[in-house]
Amino acid sequence: MAAPVPPFTRESALQKVRLAEDGWNSRDPAKVSLAYTVDSHWRNRAEFITGREQIVAFLTRKWLKEQDYRLIKELWAFTDNRIAVRFAYEWHDDSGHWFRSYGNENWEFSADGEMSHRYACINDLPLADADRKFHWPQGRRPDGHPGLSDLGL
Known part of the structure; x- marks a missing residue:
């Protein structure tokens, strides 16, 4: 199945968000970068x-620091060629300290469905191992795993 392109419907926006989540959970910077325009601005x-x-250099640095990274994205809003998401991810540093990072992203897409702009606001919260979700x-997050709203996040 081809990746969704603008203009987005609710269904295609939900699919686009899940594809982005799956890509980032692969932790493969080269693969992830292909979802963005050649001149994408972040x-x-x-x-x-x-x-x-x-993008590849940034993601390589990110996933060296943010070990055992697991991400959930959730659709917040969409228009013809824009999608807003909220997200949370859990990771630990090289000392074994866990964090949950929360944030929001605003995305804008080219006509062929590649992301041309990505604006992310993120906050990190220290996390006890017992509080991980x-x-x-x-x-890839399993299909049956709860999303952010289901987890109360």
């Missing part, structure tokens, strides 16, 4: 990124 926290090469094996 703001991630206080970092500004332009183009696939910088994302326990699936590394990779």
Whole structure:
């Protein structure tokens, strides 16, 4: 099945969000970068990124730091070529300290469905191991696993 392209419907926006979540949970920077335009513009926290090469470099650094990364994204709103999501992910640093990072992203897409702009606001919360909620094996979140709203997040 082809990836959804604008204009988005509720169903195609939900599919686009899940495809993005699946891609990021792969933790494969080269693969993830292909979902973005060649000249995609990002703001991630206080970092500004332009183009696939910088996306790959950013994600490589990110997943070296954020170990055992597991992400859930949830559709917040959409229009013709834009989607807003909220998300949470859990990870630990090289000292074994766990965190849950919460945030919102605003996405804009080109006519062919690649993301041309991504603006992310993210906050990190230290997390006790006992408070973790994302326990699936590394990779894609299983279809039956609860989403953010189901988990009370």
